Amino acid sequence: MAEVTASRADSGNLDLRGDALRVLDHNELFGLAEYVEQHAAKREMEGAPSDEEVGQTLAWSQGWEYRERNFAREALVINPLKACQPLGAVLAALGFAGTLPYVHGSQGCVAYFRSHLSRHFKEPVPAVSSSMTEDAAVFGGQANLIEGIENARALYKPEMIAISTTCMAEVIGDDVKMFLGSAEQAGALPVGFPAPYANTPSFVGSHLTGYDSMLFSILSLLTQDASAEPTVEPTFDPAVEPLVDPAAGPRPRINVLPGFDPYVGNVREIRRLLGQLGVDVTVLGDHSDALDSPADGEYRLYPGGTPLAEVTAAPGALASLPLQAFSTRRSRGLIRDTWGQQVLDVASPIGIRNTDAMLMAVAEATGTEIPAEVTAERGRVVDAITDSHPYVHGKRVAVAGDPDQVLGLLSFLLELGAEPTHILCTSGDAEFEQAAYDVLHASPYGVHATVWTGKDAWHLRSLVLTEPVDLIIGPSHLKGLAREADVPLVRFGFPVFDRHHLHRYPIVGYAGALNLLTWIVNTVLDELDRKAPDYALDIIR
Numbered sequence: 137m138a139e140v141t142a143s144r145a146d147s148g149n150l151d152l153r154g155d156a157l158r159v160l161d162h163n164e165l166f167g168l169a170e171y172v173e174q175h176a177a178k179r180e181m182e183g184a185p186s187d188e189e190v191g192q193t194l195a196w197s198q199g200w201e202y203r204e205r206n207f208a209r210e211a212l213v214i215n216p217l218k219a220c221q222p223l224g225a226v227l228a229a230l231g232f233a234g235t236l237p238y239v240h241g242s243q244g245c246v247a248y249f250r251s252h253l254s255r256h257f258k259e260p261v262p263a264v265s266s267s268m269t270e271d272a273a274v275f276g277g278q279a280n281l282i283e284g285i286e287n288a289r290a291l292y293k294p295e296m297i298a299i300s301t302t303c304m305a306e307v308i309g310d311d312v313k314m315f316l317g318s319a320e321q322a323g324a325l326p327v328g329f330p331a332p333y334a335n336t337p338s339f340v341g342s343h344l345t346g347y348d349s350m351l352f353s354i355l356s357l358l359t360q361d362a363s364a365e366p367t368v369e370p371t372f373d374p375a376v377e378p379l380v381d382p383a384a385g386p387r388p389r390i391n392v393l394p395g396f397d398p399y400v401g402n403v404r405e406i407r408r409l410l411g412q413l414g415v416d417v418t419v420l421g422d423h424s425d426a427l428d429s430p431a432d433g434e435y436r437l438y439p440g441g442t443p444l445a446e447v448t449a450a451p452g453a454l455a456s457l458p459l460q461a462f463s464t465r466r467s468r469g470l471i472r473d474t475w476g477q478q479v480l481d482v483a484s485p486i487g488i489r490n491t492d493a494m495l496m497a498v499a500e501a502t503g504t505e506i507p508a509e510v511t512a513e514r515g516r517v518v519d520a521i522t523d524s525h526p527y528v529h530g531k532r533v534a535v536a537g538d539p540d541q542v543l544g545l546l547s548f549l550l551e552l553g554a555e556p557t558h559i560l561c562t563s564g565d566a567e568f569e570q571a572a573y574d575v576l577h578a579s580p581y582g583v584h585a586t587v588w589t590g591k592d593a594w595h596l597r598s599l600v601l602t603e604p605v606d607l608i609i610g611p612s613h614l615k616g617l618a619r620e621a622d623v624p625l626v627r628f629g630f631p632v633f634d635r636h637h638l639h640r641y642p643i644v645g646y647a648g649a650l651n652l653l654t655w656i657v658n659t660v661l662d663e664l665d666r667k668a669p670d671y672a673l674d675i676i677r
């Protein structure tokens with residue numbers, strides 16, 4: 137806590153400089169004498185343990201004995217690194233033009249999804265709820281759903297309403313499909329109005345499952361009448377998105393599935409990179425503009441998103457390229473089995489090797505070639521890696537996050553000569569574990585790593601405190617354990633609440649590799665300076 141200072145000058149309206157407008161950060165605010173005294177009085181009233189007792193327990197919780205007990209726990213989860221299924225469904229819905237995410241369930245859940253996404257993307261997140269309360273829990277939520285749809289259409293005029301469910305609706309067994317039929321009969325939902333729905337109970341799965349379920353539902357609905365015959369001709373609507381150069385003839389087109397992607401820069405980077413190959417892209421779905429809209433004085437409820445007509449045409453593309461595997465499982469199955477389309481199953485294009493593999497797969501599927509400008513870009517990033525290599529090589533790293541991002545990051549860390557040590561993925565499964573060990577064991581730097589699935593941030597705390605690392609890479613939720621372990625944290629993945637604008641950069645492609653390298657090496661250098669004795673505070677690194 138910050139040093140104790142005097143009380144505020146006038147019961148809270150002025151700061152110590154007499155400035156009424158300066159908002160005090162928590163660091164300063166709770167260092168004021170009035171708060172320090174309040175805190176001490178609260179501890180006394182509650183009979184809180186002494187500082188010595190707290191210190192002893194803390195020291196014990198940092199050791200091996202506690203680690204073993206911690207890993208033996210079964211019925212308790214502490215700070216899991218995952219979010220609710222419908223949160224993922226909301227993100228999936230935001231990827232489509234004019235689409236209103238509609239959550240059938242309690243208001244509180246939806247407030248959490250919106251605030252969680254807003255805190256990461258720093259953008260407003262439109263989503264509505266059927267506001268189920270006690271009576272709906274007893275009698276079912278049909279009336280709420282129908283009235284909510286009627287209101288949502290009247291107020292927000294969406295082109296599509298994408299409906300997901302919370303635990304409450306799932307526990308009482310609400311039949312959303314039947315309710316939507318009733319809504320049509322009641323005239324609240326015009327027949328044929330696109331209203332895809334996904335069952336998204338949060339007592340199973342994660343935000344990745346929910347994302348996939350909603351994407352699957354949207355793709356299924358919008359392409360149910362589409363031909364399963366792939367064609368080399370682009371079948372998108374030229375009126376919606378004209379060819380870049382009509383004189384040059386049609387360019388090959390593929391679908392790109394970003395998955396649950398917390399980086400709005402990724403889709404833009406993939407579009408740019410594939411554009412250099414001469415390949416056009418339909419993104420299924422593109423939430424980058426919805427969560428990164430310009431401040432030009434006009435609020436738009438539905439900025440960006442993939443036009444629904446483009447989705448309908450998507451089965452006619454040459455192939456589909458998922459940028460994530462674990463958040464697109466069902467959707468990839470639909471594309472492969474129902475559309476009869478080739479799915480380019482490559483690793484998330486994070487790092488040099490994975491980007492190479494992705495580009496070669498696209499080039500082969502589309503009959504294009506990788507141009508010299510892309511090769512030059514790659515070479516510049518390899519050069520940058522060589523420059524930074526001495527500082528990253530041999531660094532022991534703990535990594536935590538969502539499966540595809542973790543796998544991509546592991547591959548890149550091994551390219552840098554870093555040594556991934558503790559790998560933790562709360563929403564990971566046996567397939568992820570195998571994939572992670574495959575990546576790790578392909579390099580001498582990865583052979584000592586251990587992979588933990590289904591574990592939470594409190595497990596990671598024990599790992600890092602008993603087997604120390606040089607660096608932690610993962611979401612903001614790890615900042616407490618990073619401070620306790622006195623190890624720097626590189627913010628990565630979802631959510632990143634406490635650092636600004638990282639999500640605006642790409643982490644995929646060669647440009648993404650350069651961004652990641654920059655964040656990692658400069659964190660190492662900051663730490664080197666922070667711990668340097670006076671004689672070693674070099675200005676050249």
Ligand code: SF4
Pocket residue numbers: 220221222244245248301302303304338339
């Ligand atoms: S776990 Fe279920 S009830 Fe809780 S916020 Fe998530 S969806 Fe709502």
